[in-house]
Amino acid sequence: MATVELKKVVKRFGDVEVVHGIDLEIRDNEFIVLVGPSGCGKSTVLRMIAGLEPISAGEVLIDGEVVNQVSPKDRNVAMVFQNYALYPHMSVHDNMAFSLKMRGFDRSDIEEKVREAAHILELEPYLGRKPSELSGGQRQRVAMGRAIVRKADVFLFDEPLSNLDAQLRTQMRMELRKMHMRLATTTIYVTHDQTEAMTLADRIVILKDGYIKQVGTPIEVFEDPDNVFVGRFIGNPPMxxxxxxxxxxxxxxxxxxxxxxxxxxxxxxxxxxxxxxxxxxxxxxxxxxxxxxxxxxxxxxxxxxxxxxxxxxxxxxxxxxxxxxxxxxxxxxxxxxxxxxxxxxxxxxxxxxxxxxxxxxxxxx
CATH class of the missing domain: 2.40.50.140 (Nucleic acid-binding proteins)
Incomplete structure (x- = not known):
């Protein structure tokens, strides 16, 4: 498990600055949700933590260590994407086992970790199936299983439920929360859906135009918004x-x-x-x-x-x-x-x- 800290983090694309010197401390085992409208910089922040996007200024620290120059594979973070990113020719078992094989784990260790993740996510009956034989919710659980087997210090989720229908999103929100309680892993979750933010988060980070507008528990940001934007963005119907x-x-x-x-x-x-x-x-x-x-x-x-x-x-x-x-x-x-x-x-x-x-x-x- 690990803490994550952002210190004056800036991201520029050419001359355009899209993230403006943000500061954020994420506690060990905390479930943090980054939420905001499209273009607010939330996915960019997540990718900078993962190492998939270089930062322009500032520092990213994981468990107290500056990781600005550390490659993504050496940060011990696991990322789940919106589009599942599963290998279509591999079974569910092999999709979840692939990263462990690439890292040279013993077969017995791989089997133990895959079976454990499959049990947590209720995927045991589907281990022999290909992704094309699964529903959208099952595919998303496979993507989460691939992250779980790595025993990562930090889980990163980039709008993982946005491709699912409303009923399935509700079910998967519950599964995500239960999974976090079982694994007690530091989790950073990106969404534009304020309902997901309110139901999943220990604390919510609300962004707009690359700035953090407020950080607080779901009740704090709902009942005591720092500004009109937060008051209108959090809550349905809005304030x-x-x-x-x-x-x-x-x-x-x-x-x-x-x-x-x-x-x-x-x-x-x-x-x-x-x-x-x-x-x-x-x-x-x-x-x-x-x-x-x-x-x-x-x-x-x-x-x-x-x-x-x-x-x-x-x-x-x-x-x-x-x-x-x-x-x-x-x-x-x-x-x-x-x-x-x-x-x-x-x-x-x-x-x-x-x-x-x-x-x-x-x-x-």
Missing amino acids: NILKGVFRVQDGKRCAVVGKSCFPVVDGKAESLTDGAPVLVGIRPDAIKMGDRVEKLPEEWLCRGEVVLSEILGGQSHLEIRVDGENKLIAEVEGRVVAHPGEVVPIGFEFDRMILFDPETTNAIR
Whole structure:
């Protein structure tokens, strides 16, 4: 097992800098997920850790050793790619055994490691099959098995589930998490899917345009985003962002949005002065309807007009217009049948409201 550390790591392609001096410490046995939109630099960072991409500046350390000049095969990392990269003419057994054969392991050691990996991934019935005879999920498990047999210090996953259908992705997420718990190996996982990031990670690293925007546990980045980008990127539906003005009225602090006054709870945004422009962030699940409205303070309640409603099984998504101008997305429990134009009582958990600076888009603490 090993720690991984990036110190001021930069990547340039010609004159274009795509990774801008990032710093990151990954603990031993930690499951870290790098997430962000396409082009944010997450796969490039992963490839620099693997040694498949040379770094332009800075240092990559594995278990305290600088590996900038160490070849990929000598870093003792195992990488699983999006496209499986299996040898089509080899059986499942031989695909998993190939790297061990190339490294000169004894046949008995190879058999032991392959059987162990096959047992962990439930591939024992398929060891004699070729990749063409497997499903997409089984092929991905073979690719993971090829990494497991190496007993690597660090596992690197580059969007391994993106080629699978939705149901299989859910199943494979569970398998990946169980595999990590069994093996207790430092794991770095790249995805653009924030659901994968939230369900798999011990900590999430959110990147945008080659910069790290926030690092934290799934709950930290969801409930306390450092900036508007994180608030909108993490969470589905994304955080509602509204333009407002901070006011102190009758001794009470609030964010005025349109005709509404959203209370700012004590301890939040203490540095703001009266009249300061703000962006108001409210998670869709912090908007309440039905019985849950009755449990909120009176000043946290208002009425809204339903624009659109979607029932998604055990929950519903509603687009609601407040004050005739501001539109919000609400995520509520249960099957809420509401028709466009219907006026309904709603409530807000304002203790979960986040205020952002309109110029920097950073959270106001």
